[in-house]
Amino acid sequence: MFIRISISELTLISEMNLLIIRKFFSRRRWAEMARKSRANNVLILSDAKNMMWKAGLYSRLSVEDGDDTEQNSIGNQKKIGRHYLADKTDIVLADTYSDSGCTGMDFERPDFKRMIGDIRSGRINCVIVKDISRLGRHFVMTSNYVERIFPEMRVRLICINDGYDSSAPDADSSALTLPLKMVMNDYYVKDISRKIRSSIHAKMDSGEYLPSSGSIPYGYIRDPKNNTFRADGETSPIVLRIFQMRADGASFNGICRELNLEGIPCPGRLRYERGVTRAEKYKDALWIRGSVRKITQDAVYIGCRIHGRVMRSRVDLEKKRRPVEEWKIIENAHPALVPKELFDQVQKVNLRELEKRRHYGQRNSAEEDYRDLFRGLVYCADCHSLMSAGKGCARAGVHTPSRIFYDCSTYRYSGHIHCTSHYVRQEQIYAVVRNAIDQQVKVAVDIEQLVESIRNSPKAKRAFAEASETSESITAKRKRIENRIEGLLIALTERIIDRNEYEYMKAKYSQQLKALLKAEEAAAARRNVVQEQLAVTQEWLRVIKEYQALPTLTPEILKQLIKEVRVHSSQSITIAFNFSDPYRSIAELQSCVEGVGQVG
Template identity: 45%
Template sequence: MARKSKYNQSVTEENSVLKQRIYKVGVYRRLSVEDGEDEINNSIGNQKKIADDYVLHTPFLHIEKYYADNGYTGMNYKRPGFEEMMNDLYNGVIDTILVKDISRLGRHYILTSELVEKVFPSMKIRLICINDNYDSNEPNADSASLLLPIKMIMNDNYAKDYSKKIRSSINAKMGNGEFLPSAGSIPYGYIRNAEKVTFDIDEETAPVVRRIFEMRAAGMSFNEMAKVLNAEEIPSPGNIRYLRGITKNEKYAKSNWIRGTIRKITNDLVYTGCRIHGRVKRDRLDQNKTRRGQDEWQIIENAHNAIISMELFEQVKAVNEQEIKKRETFTKREEVEDDMRDVLRDKVFCGDCGSRMSGRKGLGRKTSNNPAFIFFDCNQYHDTGKMQCSSHYIRQEDIMSAISRCLYGHFKAALDFESLLEEVKRKPKVVSYQRQNLDLVASLRAKATHLEAKKERMIIDLAEGTLDKTEYEFIHNRLANQISQIQVELEEAQRATKELENIEKSAIEWIDMLKNQWYLKDGDIDKKLMDLLINKIIVYDKNTIKVEVNFSDPFAPLQEYIKNVEEVLADAV
């Protein structure tokens, strides 16, 4: 019996190590108020140290990126760091998530379970929870994962309990007048005085507030007021926050006064010295806020210095109520039969300034015989009191007609494409081209298999001494280069073979969308179908409309394919 070569054994072991996959790790860290007294142990910096130490002592892990969410609840996944990490997972930047423990990933039992048990396994993502002794790649991961649901339920209950405690504490402070919102939530006209737990009058903006109330009391419309303030270049609430560094959002760099902002100011009791809490409520950290009725608000009178008198506030309130009553006389009795505003929401844009165009109801007096209708106009024009851009007024039926014409044009093209595709697939040149590529793929695969077998034989020859190390390396490198070149040629041949198949696949999806989703439904469009088919509708002056669809027809790729086939076959002659 031949003696087993130690050299051959060492080569095999070395190759095994070289073939071991290196995992691209993303370290995720999170800290929020839910962590309470354990804030130091759970600090962002401490989580990083724990992760770094783990990777240092665990082979085949390489940290590609760190992600952090500081001050974000674990009861939902609306966190910038988490969203960035998930985006990197989808794009292949990382393939492994490393966390200190499962609570860093999230405290919501249902959402976190969905990630751990469904999302990550379907994406073939490795999850490591250091303090939970959990690694989804380990053989005992299934048994270890039995403990994770228990821990997640505990985390969920902990977060709910802590949420109740925080809410109770805040409610108590609100009742005693000891609660102040963050600086970004302080009403325009005031500044935050954290030391005295109150609002101080902002000498720069308070005069603007007084002037707004005085103009409204005199009967000036919100649009007219916006015109005046913008013409005088008085910073709006959003703009003043940007200028003072309270927000860095660039959209506020050139923020103008709009009617909605002015309306909100004229309806706010805070300017009479009242502190108001509880306008919105949220029962749990993972829930959205909902508005409360005024009878549910907590109103604390004389909580801070007033900017206007209660008498002036009541005058403005009377003007606002009178306008509402006046508008009621213009409201039609009947509703618009085909109100498509919800379907067209966030789809219609101004062709000049790029702003969204909102749908509004055209109203006639109750005594009028003219039916109500829906029209769209530029939000920039509407909100700035007609100071910027122009109306770009257009009726809803004109928009829907433009969409129908666009889709019908694509539908006719789709029918033509079906017959053209079948004709192309039967062309002798295309059949010959496809056959050549299939033969080439088979030939290249055979060559690659033959060369791989040679490489395997060389390892045996080296171990048995038939080849010395120098000869082995020379021949091995030459074969490796040949195999690499064949792989390039093989990929190109496979791409060419699949090209027509891919064109056909995209065409089938395109035709299905238009025929089955739209045409066979009598051309009716709901919100789901609108989002599927239409990217945006751009409205220019003089009722000119451009409809951008969410798909591209495959005529151009098919024509390019035919051209390539003819060129290849011509070169082969």
């Protein structure tokens, strides 16, 4: 990637990054980086002589790449990586990872996180990228991976076009230019973002900006030819009907019930049916109070184009809702679906309802409120929708407390036409959950004793010792084969053997090496299964002990122990635990111990 920068832009860079440059380009910093790099290289170089590197080829592409989209395409990056690996005898390509449409200003990318997981599991120990900008563009975060995280994990990093290889003897000198490239990458993204925002704001001011199809208000469709919205023949009558119902005094819930009874798709379901979104949660979505309220308050339906309701002030910050006075409102920007008089009438109705609510008297509170405790855990056993918590208020002037209950969200929001109520009081759920966890506490004493007896048994110790010896034997054979392959190249250069002999022997040794690598991975996998099974059981015991030490249930403990609480139509309740059957886990652990020695 080539960036043309004028003198004035360089001045801007120095102003924007003054603190960064002072910190990262001072003599002290250079010396610190050099010391770190030398220390890390000693570790990596000591391993590099007698090991095969298992590489992950990482590619990334996003809109911030601008005019370089073709040059930086995922396919092109993979092609460059494979071409680089063609003559590398010490590197085996284990997997490829690619994130398309992901910004380099953060590392919350699906395939990048998968790659880090493979590094932690030992599947790969080398990361290859086309250049450092593909790894990331955020200066501080990318520096953290290059200078601290990868070296601490003994991961070799190769940036092909930057000429950087963390295991190379001259890595110190090439590493000195890397921070400068990272600063330039960081500046490049922020500069592109600033220019794009400026262009979008200019289009917003002139009324020429059209959002994506997924952001077009319900009742409209895009009209890119005339750079505006136009009425959607299918949904625009529904919008007008909602306003008329509200003007006639219908409640938001009443409007939802009527629309759901008639099977009219809500905005989310309509986007799903039209292919605008693939999110399964919208497949059977229903009209809800919030959707109707939003429509009846939106001035877009009287022809106003509104921009800037939710924006981010900088590329690396989260989007935030803006105050109304900061919105950009362009009047008469598109055809109105609702007459101005009807819109104003509905706003008066909404205002009256708000005023009524302000004068409502406060009812008695519930004696116990477990809504925070069970938040996100209670599901309908039949339709598997998350159950909604409700408050049944005591009558005014009565001294009895209010009650907290749960019922099926599908039943509530479908106008009582889908599923059934599944009504249950919070006290019933609390009693069942508490009893189920107490039963687990009783079991935990036996499980802990069983784990210790299995782990300390002579059979288990003997199995692990044999497995370790077999694994070491396989590793030693693998290293001998690798040395022989290196010796073949020396023999060829010294003309002890000819090219045909070299190719024949190399193919033979490579086949043996592949088999040994497979056996080595299988042995490690068997050991890992035992360790994972043991870790799961120990984690369950840890959480149970933590629960015993607490005077009452907490949301944190509940989420660690329980996957979900299922309420049936008969009001019976079943608990799905995160740690299923502890005795089954012990049986699997015993089976793993018996099989761990069979690694040869």
